[in-house]
Amino acid sequence: MALTQKSRKFLEDLHIYLLSSGKNLNEIKEITTELEDHLIEAEANGKSIDQIVGDSPSAYMESISGEMKPDLASWAKYFPLVLLGPIAFTIFGDLLDNGVLAYSLFNIIGIIVYTLLFIMGVSIVFKYTSRKQTSVTKEIIILSLPIIVSMLFYLLVLFLDTMIDTPIVNFGEIGSIVLGSVIFILIIAFSIWSKTIIIPVVLLALFLPDILLKETALSESSKLIIGMFITYSLIGLYLFYIFAKEKKKQQGSE
Amino acid sequence: MSQTQMMKGIIDGCLLAIIDGNECYGYEMAERLGDYGFDAVSEGTIYPLLMRMQREGLVTSVRRASTAGPQRKYYSLTKEGKQALAEFILRWQQLEKSVNAVLKKEME
Known part of the structure; x- marks a missing residue:
């Protein structure tokens, strides 16, 4: 029945x-x-x-x-995803561009606050939407609110960072390589532990075009367009794969 | 104590009595409560109570396969549960006697 x-x-x-x-x-x-x-x-x-x-x-x-x-232990599982994602994105991006990492104190504190905002916002909204019997569309709209707010906050940090003078923390060549490797190992460990490859897939989708197109003779604008195409295709493929897997699982349980 | 809290305390005791009679699962208990006249209480109310009673060691549960749907959780009383039931019965009899006495005297 x-x-x-x-x-x-x-x-x-x-x-x-x-x-x-x-x-x-x-x-x-x-x-x-x-x-x-x-x-x-x-x-x-x-x-x-x-x-x-x-x-x-x-x-x-x-x-x-x-x-x-x-049960804090099992909930904590999702924190690294939110924490690692943006940090890995920033650090790998800068490593590819400059080879050396250097951030203002303001920026570093901004990232930490951004992360806390994001986690708090998403968990409050999740609790709210699941207690009210709302439609799926409404849920998605409400859920995107804290994500947008925390992103706007971080954009504000990046913007203010150009105007406010705070000490620069320079990691140096060896420090940068060490930091990059630590983040890389953390991502691998998190992916194995949480059984999801979302972070590597997104990072690959974002940075692969840069690496591939860097040495080509294409104009900047075609690089941009091709790069975006590769990024969206990779993420699209991954989402398609996830949905197909979920659907199969659902059919299997019915 | 609010009215719902008092009600919960009473349902607690009734659940203990129902489980004591026979090992049973949630839906059965809700049905029985309804049959006894507790139909103003929504059926789901029993689950938070059962969860607390289990945590406090008043009831234990085993899971068995059911004919349709998922596995079913059957509850039975522990020694502590039987003791809690005995205490509830005593408290209730006292309360009933007092309330009846008040009503009888004051309504004359």
Whole structure:
């Protein structure tokens, strides 16, 4: 017996809410499975989900969440992705361009604040959207808010950086190579540990065109266009691969 | 204590009594509560309570395959659970006696 759309959405929202509240994945599975079992039997007997979760799904999710201990260890898994991504992007970009890394203190502090803003914003929004029963489009719009805000913040930092004088931290040639290698090893370690190659794929998509086109005799504008084409194609291919994999997994479980 | 909190305390006790009678799973408990007249309480209310009771060691659970759908979680009382039930019964009888006495005397 298949569940109604509304019940399935509720279970998915609960799953995301508990996950973004930092609960243990096994415990989340346990309670969502138990509720799924309940909903299947209730719907088979002609009851609606409102009779099960009450008037406020959001209050109900909170009461479930309140009985579960936070599982910081497994939630922390996603932090390196947000932290490593932008840092790796900046550092590899500058290594390719200059070979030596040097940043103003203002810029370094800016990156740290940007990272914190991003993490906080995304987790607040995730909690908000999963507790309210909103449509997918609305969820995507709301979710993009903290991402846009934190990016604007970082652009502001980059802009102000040209105007404000703070000491420059110069890493030197050896320091730059060491820092680059450390980030590289961290990315490899994170990819193996989290079982996702998103960071290497995005970095490759962004920097491969530069490396490939650097020595060609093409004009700057054609380099730019071809470069963008390669970047979008690589990311597109990766997303296509992920979606195909997800779809296969879903069909397999039905 | 708010009204819902008092209600939760009462449902807690009733759940302990239901589980004590026979090992059972969530939906069964909700149905039984409904049959006994607790139909103003939404069925899902029992799960946060069960989670807390399990954490406090009043109930244990085992998972068994069900005919349709996912595996089912069956609950049974522990020794501590039986003790909590006995205490609840005592508290409830006292409360019932007091409330009845008040009503009887004051409504005369």
